[in-house]
Amino acid sequence: MKKLLCLLLALAVLLSLSAPAFAADTTAEFTDSSAIHNYTEVLMLVDLGLISGYSDGSFRPDSSITRAEVAKLITLLSTAEPVADGASVFSDAVGNWAERYIRYCTDKGIIGGDGNGHFRPQEDVTAQELAKMLMIAVGRGNSGYTGAGWADRVDRDAEQLGIYRGLTSAYDQPITRDDACLLIYNAMQCSAVTGKDASGKLVYALDELMNPKTYLEFRFSLVRYTGVMTGNECADLTTAGGKLEPGMTKLAGHKEFAVSSVPELLGRTVDVYVKNGKVVGLPCALVSEVCHTFSSVQEMKKTLSDAGYQMTADTQYYLNFDPADAGVLEKLPEHVRIVVIDRTGDQRVDMVLIVGCEAATVTSLDPLTAEKAGQRAAVEPYSSSDVFTLGEEVWYSEIRGAGYISAK
Numbered sequence: 001m002k003k004l005l006c007l008l009l010a011l012a013v014l015l016s017l018s019a020p021a022f023a024a025d026t027t028a029e030f031t032d033s034s035a036i037h038n039y040t041e042v043l044m045l046v047d048l049g050l051i052s053g054y055s056d057g058s059f060r061p062d063s064s065i066t067r068a069e070v071a072k073l074i075t076l077l078s079t080a081e082p083v084a085d086g087a088s089v090f091s092d093a094v095g096n097w098a099e100r101y102i103r104y105c106t107d108k109g110i111i112g113g114d115g116n117g118h119f120r121p122q123e124d125v126t127a128q129e130l131a132k133m134l135m136i137a138v139g140r141g142n143s144g145y146t147g148a149g150w151a152d153r154v155d156r157d158a159e160q161l162g163i164y165r166g167l168t169s170a171y172d173q174p175i176t177r178d179d180a181c182l183l184i185y186n187a188m189q190c191s192a193v194t195g196k197d198a199s200g201k202l203v204y205a206l207d208e209l210m211n212p213k214t215y216l217e218f219r220f221s222l223v224r225y226t227g228v229m230t231g232n233e234c235a236d237l238t239t240a241g242g243k244l245e246p247g248m249t250k251l252a253g254h255k256e257f258a259v260s261s262v263p264e265l266l267g268r269t270v271d272v273y274v275k276n277g278k279v280v281g282l283p284c285a286l287v288s289e290v291c292h293t294f295s296s297v298q299e300m301k302k303t304l305s306d307a308g309y310q311m312t313a314d315t316q317y318y319l320n321f322d323p324a325d326a327g328v329l330e331k332l333p334e335h336v337r338i339v340v341i342d343r344t345g346d347q348r349v350d351m352v353l354i355v356g357c358e359a360a361t362v363t364s365l366d367p368l369t370a371e372k373a374g375q376r377a378a379v380e381p382y383s384s385s386d387v388f389t390l391g392e393e394v395w396y397s398e399i400r401g402a403g404y405i406s407a408k
Contacts, residue, residue: 044281139193192218227251
């Protein structure tokens, strides 16, 4: 939840100069955390020690990010001990605060100049440029990202690898700090590459079960747990009317983890990353899982029928996170959020989660407050990516005595 987003406010620059500090306790909240769309991704980078905020406590999610700042971030993403040989090859990088990082990225072939001996450290970075750097940094890029048509080749590979997943802005436009964190997180979800074999095929880092490790696991020595989220401080799918203690999350087949999570993730297959017994970042839903959200049974049935989906005897049903049966679809509240999950992509519905909603209006952003039926109450976001504005019309859901709002 947004109240849990933390950062170390020691420096006014974009990136922390310190070594990674995992899930630090002596931290404070971003003053503008409610404006961050890619909340889970930002928090992961904060917990890894890759980014921090400004001296005034803000993150400034809508601000652009410069080439010098990206050079430092890519360097820290690549190694904890950057070493660059030789002097700077760019005249405008000499004496720049990021010269060390620019030299490292240049040596590794991650970042180039403008062809005229200039790096342009203060210029903004586009999504395409960042995607190119990230793919090379995590070992998934190639030498074809230069010359005519480089942007098209970057876009093709970035889309295939999922680097652009969730990005709504144009690829060729300057990217915001918020969206930069999204692309970096997506890149870290790629399988870690350790080299190439004799035939030129990529060689991947494997875990004890011979499954490919993500770059995030490999580079930062994290342990990844994957499973269906069955409970958190909002509700518990395994116990009617139940919920876990505050700050706890449960995955099927695993122990409870000391981390908060939002109602939106209940029933979803998620990844939880752990370092030295502590959770790093927040649980994140698997993008490979098929998940659809509907506002009515009619809409759900038509869409699923047109796409060839089937309900089976094994399909699980929940109403307000309490177990139900298929008959629940015939007697729903007037306004609902219906989430349909297909875990394996076999077009068989594994789970249907239904949550009742009421119309409400946002009356305060700090603390987050909404008014429904003439009464105001403190609320939490239903999704970590929800960003609200004062006076916005939203949906209100009450779960286990607590209120949550989501965008209409």
